Amino acid sequence: MTRLVAGVDTSTQSCKVVVVDAATGDVVRQGRASHPDGTEVDPAAWLVALRSAIDEAGGLDDVAAVSVGGQQHGMVCLDDAGAVVRPALLWNDNRSAGAALDLVAELGGPEAWAEQIGVVPVASVTVTKLRWLAEHEPDHAGRTAAVCLPHDWLTWQLAGARGLDALVTDRGDASGTGYWSTVDDAYRHDLLVRGLGHDAQVPTVLGPRQEAGAVAGLGAILGPGTGDNAAAALGLGAGPGDVVVSIGTSGVACAVSEVPARDHSGIVAGFADATGRYLPLVATLNAARILDAACRMLGVDHDGLSRLALSAPAGAGGLVMVPYLEGERTPVKPDSTASLHGLTLDTAEPAHLARAAVEGLLCSLADCLDALEAQGSVVRRVLLTGGGAASEAVRRIAPSVLGHPVHVPHRLEYVARGAARQAAWVLSGEAEPPAWELPTAEVSEADPTPQVRARYAAARELTLDRTPGVAS
Ligand SMILES: Nc1ncnc2c1ncn2[C@@H]1O[C@H](COP(=O)(O)OP(=O)(O)O)[C@@H](O)[C@H]1O
Numbered sequence: 383m384t385r386l387v388a389g390v391d392t393s394t395q396s397c398k399v400v401v402v403d404a405a406t407g408d409v410v411r412q413g414r415a416s417h418p419d420g421t422e423v424d425p426a427a428w429l430v431a432l433r434s435a436i437d438e439a440g441g442l443d444d445v446a447a448v449s450v451g452g453q454q455h456g457m458v459c460l461d462d463a464g465a466v467v468r469p470a471l472l473w474n475d476n477r478s479a480g481a482a483l484d485l486v487a488e489l490g491g492p493e494a495w496a497e498q499i500g501v502v503p504v505a506s507v508t509v510t511k512l513r514w515l516a517e518h519e520p521d522h523a524g525r526t527a528a529v530c531l532p533h534d535w536l537t538w539q540l541a542g543a544r545g546l547d548a549l550v551t552d553r554g555d556a557s558g559t560g561y562w563s564t565v566d567d568a569y570r571h572d573l574l575v576r577g578l579g580h581d582a583q584v585p586t587v588l589g590p591r592q593e594a595g596a597v598a599g600l601g602a603i604l605g606p607g608t609g610d611n612a613a614a615a616l617g618l619g620a621g622p623g624d625v626v627v628s629i630g631t632s633g634v635a636c637a638v639s640e641v642p643a644r645d646h647s648g649i650v651a652g653f654a655d656a657t658g659r660y661l662p663l664v665a666t667l668n669a670a671r672i673l674d675a676a677c678r679m680l681g682v683d684h685d686g687l688s689r690l691a692l693s694a695p696a697g698a699g700g701l702v703m704v705p706y707l708e709g710e711r712t713p714v715k716p717d718s719t720a721s722l723h724g725l726t727l728d729t730a731e732p733a734h735l736a737r738a739a740v741e742g743l744l745c746s747l748a749d750c751l752d753a754l755e756a757q758g759s760v761v762r763r764v765l766l767t768g769g770g771a772a773s774e775a776v777r778r779i780a781p782s783v784l785g786h787p788v789h790v791p792h793r794l795e796y797v798a799r800g801a802a803r804q805a806a807w808v809l810s811g812e813a814e815p816p817a818w819e820l821p822t823a824e825v826s827e828a829d830p831t832p833q834v835r836a837r838y839a840a841a842r843e844l845t846l847d848r849t850p851g852v853a854s
């Protein structure tokens with residue numbers, strides 16, 4: 383008899399649910415619902431979207447186990463009674479950039495964070511958001527009895543939200559908080575206190591295949607869940623030599639590793655993965671939305687943008703887009719804006735602008751790959767995923783800019799698939815996750831175009847800051 387498991391991806395822009403065959407990973411049904419826009423969101427909206435995505439996926443009545451993967455770092459503060467204290471600040475909210483600088487200095491600089499925690503905090507990291515809260519909303523900080531992450535909160539809701547003691551998480555997502563150390567494999571409550579101003583309840587960190595209770599009213603087993611990038615690596619079955627490159631709201635390059643990263647520059651975040659290993663990761667604030675913005679500027683849809691980009695020459699005749707539309711995290715430039723360089727009468731063309739957008743996105747990801755390699759990751763194969771991988775121009779231009787063959791597995795929601803694989807693992811009780819085959823991949827190869835990266839590198843630092851107080 384076929385046993386079904388479900389995986390959830392509660393990511394920045396939407397919630398996706400896949401119901402799959404626990405033995406093979408084949409998708410049986412799926413659903414999706416949008417999240418509200420913005421960098422602070424009432425968690426209740428995630429629950430509404432989850433319910434709607436579950437309904438669209440035909441419900442969970444016949445499902446034996448469920449796990450939730452989710453956007454990392456988001457700060458969810460709960461009071462004594464388990465009520466949300468204020469809307470969650472998401473990973474892409476930059477207001478805590480100053481708090482990040484302060485926290486880095488207070489512990490003794492980036493080296494101290496990299497060596498003790500594995501992560502050098504930037505505005506994305508939860509502990510900096512707690513510091514911002516303590517400084518700007520002391521009443522909210524004072525009422526905060528527990529802090530958890532988006533996926534922790536949804537797992538807790540699915541289990542019936544039975545008291546703060548029942549909150550659970552996993553190593554993968556805990557390692558993105560800034561107060562859980564990959565060196566100690568434990569929370570650093572002293573750093574939580576440094577952020578929030580007082581200690582608070584944090585979710586119990588479960589093992590990769592440890593049961594987290596059951597879905598209230600249904601009885602399906604709950605897995606511990608994990609961060610979306612750890613879930614994507616599990617869903618793609620990433621192994622040695624694989625680098626997962628994701629083009630979602632964030633741009634991400636990450637690799638599964640036996641050893642934790644300790645990057646003193648802070649560019650590579652030394653996260654944990656969802657299998658008991660590690661996930662060195664480099665993330666940008668700008669990725670798929672670069673393409674969305676280019677579509678708006680050109681008045682075309684994604685297919686139109688792709689056609690335009692592919693009709694322009696490599697390097698877009700010298701037109702370069704530095705794509706820091708939301709400020710940037712890699713490099714750390716939270717106040718920066720995007721810019722176009724190299725405009726001439728010849729390059730002031732829709733096709734050139736489209737090409738520059740695609741190349742700007744890929745050049746910023748190539749910088750992420752370089753940083754991973756500099757920290758010891760070996761790149762034999764790039765596994766491309768996320769919504770932006772649906773662009774033919776991205777898939778065809780990627781190998782020339784990234785300098786590696788790019789494998790684009792058959793279009794699936796790989797974060798949700800990874801969460802489902804975790805659920806199947808918990809259900810099986812086996813030592814290893816089920817050996818699901820990776821769906822066939824389109825392999826894209828091309829000669830490298832180092833001149834495209836060189837021109838981008840020359841433009842990368844030439845950006846204007848945002849203007850405080852000026853409406854956009
Ligand atoms: N055909 C396409 N070409 C390029 N981008 C696309 C295409 N289809 C969807 N996208 C973009 O992918 C993004 C959503 O990707 P997703 O990985 O689901 O994001 P997230 O996980 O951050 O919510 C959106 O910005 C959307 O516009």
Ligand SMILES: O=C(CO)[C@@H](O)[C@H](O)COP(=O)(O)O
Nearest residue numbers: 393394453454473630631632
């Ligand atoms: O901040 C990070 C990783 O450190 C992001 O990857 C978030 O986890 C959001 O992911 P998407 O919703 O963009 O996929």
